Amino acid sequence: MDSERRTAIQQAMLRLADGDRAAMPALVEQLWPVLLSYAERGLRDAQGAEDVAQEVLFRISSRISELDRTRDPLSWAFGIATFEIMTQRKRRQRRRETLLGETLHESRESAQSAEDAVMHAEMRAALSEALGQLSPDDMANLGLVEPSRAGPATPAMRKRRQRALDKLRTIWRSIYGQP
């Protein structure tokens, strides 16, 4: 920044601090490019830098009435700009972390549900294969084909169901080799 621009900005800021509203166009004209390039350097993102520079300009305008005349107005303005840029960078970093966390969580959940579905399908197929080797009578004793037999259990029916279950266990062992 050349010394001419620096002086013009300082004078405009002091005039505004004193209550001279007419100094605002001069301040915006001189200070805006400086703030924009400062924000671009700080954020390395043109679109984001424009938003931040705008925010800084509004903040300076809003607080300029409290400017201490003994301090350098430009240093004061850059203090506000630096703070705003740092805040924006932290906000972005936090957002990135949150997004990353959410994505990881979602992918973990979806992976888990897919794994469960595959296991269920495999179990169902295995059970169907084992049941397919049972006789229709054993199927009926287990209540899988004729719901009418599923009434009050008599000792004979319980015995028949027990035998059918034993057969199913034997078939399961013979196919998959485990209980």
Added chain:
Amino acid sequence: MVNLETLTSQSLRYYERGRLRMATRVAVVLAPVVAVCLLEPIGREACACCAALLFAASIGLRFRNRAGVESVSTGLLAGAIPLAAMLVLTQIDPRCATAGLFSYCTGFSLLIGAAAGAVVALRERDRAPLTSHWLLAVGVAVLTASLGCVRVGIASLVGVAVGVLVGRAWMQGQRR
């Protein structure tokens, strides 16, 4: 790409909002003083009226420019002397409220008014480049003093006002 004209008008809006916020901060000082004055049962309505005027004048002047801020500070500082003195006087001698124009109460008002005027003159000298017209500071000082004076009577308020003018003129004369 940002339009500089739009940016300027938006910045001006933020500026005015900031100035108003800064101007209303004077309420932090004024509110307790006004509350103390309103606790006194005598002349409460007149006191409330003066307080409203003082609030409006202080905020308006501070909002306008820095010179206004200085005038209000000077006026409040100077006016605090007769305000406090009158509050004490009301407690010590309640007869002042009904005393005539030519009583010791009016004399006392003139005296403390002169002290307030001296403060105005001194502050004017110390902060010469920042102050606006001296009448603004005197006006705020008289309004501040009126919070304590109105219950004692108009004579005391006039006494303080004259005292402020005399005190300031005397200090100015001393300086030359």
